[in-house]
Amino acid sequence: MLANGYDYDAAVNYARLYVKNYNPNYPDWTPYGGDCANFASQCLYAGGKPMRGTNPNDALSWFSSGTATDTNKVSGAWRGANMFRNYWQEYSTAYKQFSRGGTDTYNYTWPGDVVSLLNNNGFCLLYTSPSPRDRTRS
Numbered sequence: 001m002l003a004n005g006y007d008y009d010a011a012v013n014y015a016r017l018y019v020k021n022y023n024p025n026y027p028d029w030t031p032y033g034g035d036c037a038n039f040a041s042q043c044l045y046a047g048g049k050p051m052r053g054t055n056p057n058d059a060l061s062w063f064s065s066g067t068a069t070d071t072n073k074v075s076g077a078w079r080g081a082n083m084f085r086n087y088w089q090e091y092s093t094a095y096k097q098f099s100r101g102g103t104d105t106y107n108y109t110w111p112g113d114v115v116s117l118l119n120n121n122g123f124c125l126l127y128t129s130p131s132p133r134d135r136t137r138s
Helices: 008-018 036-045 082-090 102-106
Strands: none
Touching: 008 036, 036 082
């Protein structure tokens, strides 16, 4: 499914391919507090979302360059849950805030969408199910 230049199926297929087999073309931020925003960013990029900027500290930059865990080569919005959320609030095609996950969130989202669930430590979730074969965007 392609909408607004974003290929939902490509994002879902990427997530399924690399959820258990880490893509060596990207740095793994797990030892530095978590990798969820990095993985969600990879999926969005695989779906066709363009990288932006080159300044890793600029809130309007979203990019990853290289395989090293070098904060000069990966923007905060690509790898950090809070900056990721802030970036996509600005650049997403649609954004909705929910007080918690559940039926409302499920009914609003589609396979390939990203849902950021944040707590005090920062946590995000990439929504990729149910299968696109089970649910279609109209």
